[in-house]
Amino acid sequence: MKTGLSLRIHHVHPHIHACLLLILLFLAGTSIRAAERPLLPLVEGDCPKCHSFKIKKIKNAGGKHAEVSCLDCHPRQHVPEKGSTVAACENCHFKQPHYEIKDCLHCHADPHMPMATLRDPAKPARVECLSCHGEVGKEMEQAEGSHAQLYCTRCHKRHGYLPECLDCHKPHMRSQPAAACRRCHRPHNPQQVNPAGWVPAIFCGACHRKESEYLASTTSKHGVITCVYCHEGAHPSKPRCHDCHGLPHDQALHRQYRGCLSDCHGDAHRLVSKK
Template sequence: MNRFATMIFGMALVLMAGTAIGAEEAAKHVVPLELKDCVKCHMQAVRDVNTRGGKHQTAVSCQDCHLEHPPMGTNAIPECGMCHDASEKAHYALENCQSCHNPHYPMEMDFTQIASVKPVCLTCHAGPGQEMQAYPSMHAQLDCKECHLTHGQATACNECHAPHSSDMTYQDCLLCHKPHMPLVVKYGDNLPSPLCGSCHGDVSQNLANTSRKHGALLCAYCHKGQHKVVPECSTCHGLPHGSAMHSKFPNCLDCHLDAHALDMPK
């Protein structure tokens, strides 16, 4: 090897050694990332988590999920199962979480681009599934996204169904109908009678015209709790005409013709 080649080879060895030593020294002086550093590059992600992140904002920090950051590490995107244990809930055992959830705002879900969401929904919302199974209706045959386009949103009844009266609101519908079992018509004791009258107009008119005390009662006072419940007159009135009369005429309506219009001519 001539003198020039020897010199070049020696310089290369020195340079390589210097580079190795430099890298080792640099590694000793790497400043670890802190939580406050995330926003410097990932401003939108931090803003999303802070304003829309739910428990991802309050229960964990960026570094609880993103354990490493390139180029110092490759474990930057966490698996959902790292926190959401499949043994705790059937929903956590599902795959492809990000088809519904954005980790930075996980509870804002748009279902419009997903073919079928019902099997997934029922892993969290077992109650509605049980209601639809126990009380079959046309609603039970629909995919959840037909009414719930996004998580937590519900399509108003009158967007698909003609209301019983022109002034009926979505909240009025919910006083009698539960969307997952709509054919079971149940209501509270304070249900406004005009809602009943929107279907039962003749009865409502008779009550409005009668001078008897029944006209001052809410429909739900007698027809308690559920549609088509018809009480016995004796529930409120006992046996006002004596046992002999009631034995001879057991059916009050043979004489009193219409409980909604007791002053109707006989």
């Protein structure tokens, strides 16, 4: 800067040389006086003079922050004054679990457009997610097993992304579709198997081949009933004959034979009549 100025002065006419010197001296004088004066506080209307880019950003993509003024978030004196020039998020966002998780800019990358720059956390997240999805947290608290210990982001790689069980597990039988898993398992508590809706017998048969084959080949009326009609509720449930049939025979017979299966009918899935 200094060398540039002196170079130019060197090549001009001596008259002008003297004039320039006078002007420079005058400028130096005023700047000394200006430094002695206290700075006027900046007002909202001053910001666009130097920060037009920022203004454009917040107007176009700031979302609801477009309605917040610069000075609400930058309340103190401008640089180079000492002290923080930025209000904490918690000043205006409070009394909700989501506003207590800290490190807001980890996900809302740019405070001037906090939703437009929303990104997925780069580190494993759990409490952050539970600040909004409390019901999932409650379900996982009740769960035993290893799913409950996993970070949410292990499975939900992006916000809103729904993984499939088959991303990580093999099915119980060949060509069992991903949608079938949810007939029996809940994603956040998969060990508690609770069949619901239409569960075809072959799904149970993947692990209980004998019962499945018996039932498929029997000519008794039990053959047309699905497994979960009898085995209702959480796995493994075992019904009793009396639940559905009461005491179908005369009292004397029931007094003589106590075990419906062992004494007479053999197997619930392949009824016989051994009279």
